Amino acid sequence: MFTKQLSIFLENKSGRLTEVTEILATAGINLCAMSIADSSDFGILRCVVSDPHTACKTLRNEGFAVKVTDVIGFVTTNVTGSLANILKHLSDEGVEIEYMYSFNNGDVANVIIKTIDMEACHRILIENDVTLLTDEQMYSL
Numbered sequence: 828m829f830t831k832q833l834s835i836f837l838e839n840k841s842g843r844l845t846e847v848t849e850i851l852a853t854a855g856i857n858l859c860a861m862s863i864a865d866s867s868d869f870g871i872l873r874c875v876v877s878d879p880h881t882a883c884k885t886l887r888n889e890g891f892a893v894k895v896t897d898v899i900g901f902v903t904t905n906v907t908g909s910l911a912n913i914l915k916h917l918s919d920e921g922v923e924i925e926y927m928y929s930f931n932n933g934d935v936a937n938v939i940i941k942t943i944d945m946e947a948c949h950r951i952l953i954e955n956d957v958t959l960l961t962d963e964q965m966y967s968l
Contacts, residue, residue: 828899829897829898829899829945829949830875830897830898830899830960830962830965830966831875831879831897831962832874832896832898832939832941833873833874833875833876833879833882833886833893833894833895834872834893834894834895835847835871835872835873835874835886835891835892835893836869836871836891836892836893836894837872837891838868838869838870839865839866839868839869839870844863844870844872846889847872847886847891850885850886850889851876851882851886854881854882856877856878856881856882856885857876857877857967858874858875858876859874859876859877859967859968860875860928860939860965860968861873861874861875861928862926862928862939864926873926873928875898875900875968876966877966877967879895879966883895896941897941897945898939898940898941899939899940899941899942899945899952900937900938900939900940900959900960900964901913901938901940901952901958901959901960902935902936902938902957902958902959903938903957903958904934904936905931905932905933905934905935910929910936910938913938913952913957916951916952916955916957917942917951917952920947920951922943922944923942923943924941924942924943925942925943926940927939927940927941937960937968
């Protein structure tokens with residue numbers, strides 16, 4: 828039902844993102860989707876990877892602070908208003924979005940979302956016939 832996402836805390840200094848990507852590459856782990864949010868002191872790299880358990884363990888062994896969280900992935904058509912329609916279903920039910928990131932892939936857009944109430948989010952998406960991505964699909968994007 829939910830996909831595992833890594834949140835990796837990075838100091839804002841040159842080379843830290845490179846270091847993470849090199850560690851993952853050396854471990855044979857593919858970055859499937861990612862988003863970076865930053866402040867003046869640190870950044871948070873949120874990412875879906877091909878093997879979240881191994882990635883988390885490997886990065887922690889290299890001294891990175893890593894948190895694993897549940898997210899939901901879904902697909903929508905890559906046309907004006909399609910995401911707005913889906914988000915309206917969630918907001919109409921009072922589901923608060925913590926964050927989301929997305930990327931288009933031709934005629935569709937893949938969306939990764941984290942909400943305050945993940946169970947309600949899942950239920951609402953299903954009730955409104957939104958195409959959810961399985962773990963296998965997410966880990967191979």
